[in-house]
Amino acid sequence: MHVHETYDYAVIRVVPRVEREEFVNVGVILSCERARFLEARIEVDPVRLRALDPAIDLALVGRHLAAIPAICRGGEAAAPIGLLPPRARFHWLTARRSAIIQTSPVHMGRCDGDLAATLDHLMERMVRVARPAD
Template sequence: MAYQYVVLRCVPRPDREEFLNVGVVLHCQSSDFLDADWSVDADRLRALDAQLDVDRVCEALTFVDLVCRGDERAGEAARQSLGQRFGFLKAPRSTVLQPGPVHGGMTLDPARQLRHLRERLVG
């Protein structure tokens, strides 16, 4: 099955153009799959910016989870189709949490592929 994914990046100080990968969002239309997997290393993030509010980064990632699940707490974005939700999550934003470019691939198991990508690209 074909899938698309974006890597979520924490960009504490955009002026320095430094970022740390903190999560992955994967969408597989043919299996009605949309999910995120993330991991935050507070020490590594604080090495980029000692003043970074790591709790806010985690809150933003939790919001991504809510959108993926279609949870009403995520507002209008969560009420859309899976494809539209992925479109919302992959759209560039000028916030501390930013999606990277869209990539794709093929898999037999989207959930397993998501875990693999998070382990390989985030740690």
């Protein structure tokens, strides 16, 4: 018997120049409360980011993005937010903010129970850009 899981997710965006509201999707955060699953995947395409802002500080952006998976993992290394329950951490990560790192609105989905594969699917669909064949 298949176990179906409902989950919430948000797309992580880098907004190099907040006043222009242009962004590049760089990752996904997926949360399933019942399975106590909270994970983020991030893949940065520097060429796409530099197309929006040639002067973007990629090292700084990378440091800020690295905090997201750490908060998802939780624990003292991500304190004080890392000490909150997973669902509270998800809500904190997806709260609206006007900053260089933002998330989309939260969306809901349903999968066959393989949350890691679902996260991979969302990365493929929402973040990765298909490259033209040579």
